[in-house]
Amino acid sequence: MKMPSLKPLLIPLTAITAGSAFVSYKLFNFAFKRVDYVPETSKEKQKYADKYYEYVDWFHSVPSEDWYLNEDNPDQKMVATYIPAQTATKKTVIIAHGYKGNRETMANYAKMFRSMGYNVLTPDDRGHGESAGEYISFGWLDRLDYLQWIHRVIEHVGEDSQILLFGVSMGGATVEMLSGERLPDQVKAIIADCGYSSVEEELTYLLKKQYHLPEYPVEPMVSEINKRAAGFGLESASSVKQLAKNQRPILFIHGEKDTYVPANMAYENYHATHAPKQIWIVKNATHAESFWRDPEAYQERIGEFLNTYMK
Template identity: 75%
Template sequence: MLMQKKSSLKPLLIPLTAITAGSFWISHKLFNVAFKRVNYVPETSKEKQKYADSYYEYVDWFHKVPSETWYLNDRSSENKVVATYIPAAQSTTKTVIISHGYKGNRETMANYAKMFHDMGFNALVPDDRGHGESSGDYITFGWLDRLDYLKWINRVINYIGTDSQIVLFGVSMGGATVEMVSGESLPSQVKALIADCGYASIREELIYLLKQQYRLPKYPVEPLVSEINKRHSGFYLGSASSVDQLAKNDRPILFIHGGKDTYVPVKMAYENYRATKAPKQLWIVKNATHAESFWYDPEAYRRRVQGFLKTYL
């Protein structure tokens, strides 16, 4: 009877083995596509290509404006992080630290840097791990980057002085990075946070994109990708949560999100908003897609940001 049972299992073992092998292959492929660094900035969405001329005008400004290059761990080939520091036209204690989006770099935040520069701020714009000129083979979606931003905050305080007034600002992955930083023990010089279209957690965003873009199930792909990420970057995806970090936040925060965002769904903006008990505002830009809120109406965007900051600076 035992031999018969073993024999009867053979037809099942072959497809089960194939399914398991296929799941591992898909998960590794997906991890490499989503988490491995690329040394170029992918083309923007069709919705935002109409802003290309304006975008490159901002980029030209970014490269021409007087600036300095700052480093963290500049002697480490594995941990070096690079940033551009743009001093305000007139001396000020106000500094914004700007966090870029997924597979972007500091140049892609030129429009925001100029907006804050025109508002009288110093601007520090880093390349995150696995992006631009910074080191790292893998993208950590804000979770390990949040530790770098704590160092950038202290670098600004040491450079400007203890009377610094610091704003953290980010878009997309950068928005989530700001939200993830918010739960850490922040110096009193950090006065306000602005998070534009940040996701609720890396895990939730991955599960959403698995369904929307790849038509793949949550199981077993997400747990396998999480395990791969643990081996490469040292953390499981479930531990990297904007919502959990925002629950510990005590700084005023403005959430911005496009009402037609299908990359980071607008429901995540409400999740993030509900998570924090600090003073907060939520602005849904009704007709904007992902990371389009500034481009949809730059003047309205500036007014909203400036109005928020006038309350806390």
């Protein structure tokens, strides 16, 4: 019996493979390559723009210092702003910013924590702001930089420092991923606002939600591209896996109506954590909107958590 020719099948199969590779490279370049500007905020948060720029003006006018890691190496230089508290204190918050943001975009949180009596350190992550880096690592490689920032704070403030780790969106995931490392005793607590459960799960979610693309073969291709470009596969970058090793008290905050990082990821992170933990789902809040909906309630809820773990 004569077997049917495979040639008619090979052409569309080759076309599909080539098309998937093209889409994957385009997606990787869009999502993972650095950009030297801050994209416009979402429509639902544009109503807060005037207030946001008031915070930015404060950020640039308040007494501060520029801090550096690897200052003499342009390819590895990291930059941060240190804002001392109005009254001398041993309490410092290290603030991790969101995706394609920078330290300036965390001005509102910086001002809030300073009003609560904290020194504030706000770094630019790899591939963001004034820090070096060709690619965005979504918190995974950034966690190693934050370990260095922690030691820098201890050197500056003293061995009796009390350090709080705080982050929003990608920054929330950054401090969650950092939580699984061997942290100095000076790190007392963590607050993660709308962090994702893993880079792999977040990308898969957005592929379906925003781009109407299947997980396979796009996500594995993007993961392989990132492994070659940045040195790690997306399956490695997991908040859930790191939180399972966490030993610090942690507060999870998440918007109920978050469609960018869905609230179920907050519950995944919460259930993965064995350390003392609290979760606050903010009603009607979208992605990274919890502070803006009611800044006083946000500060009050954080204050309650810190009164328990950072007296």
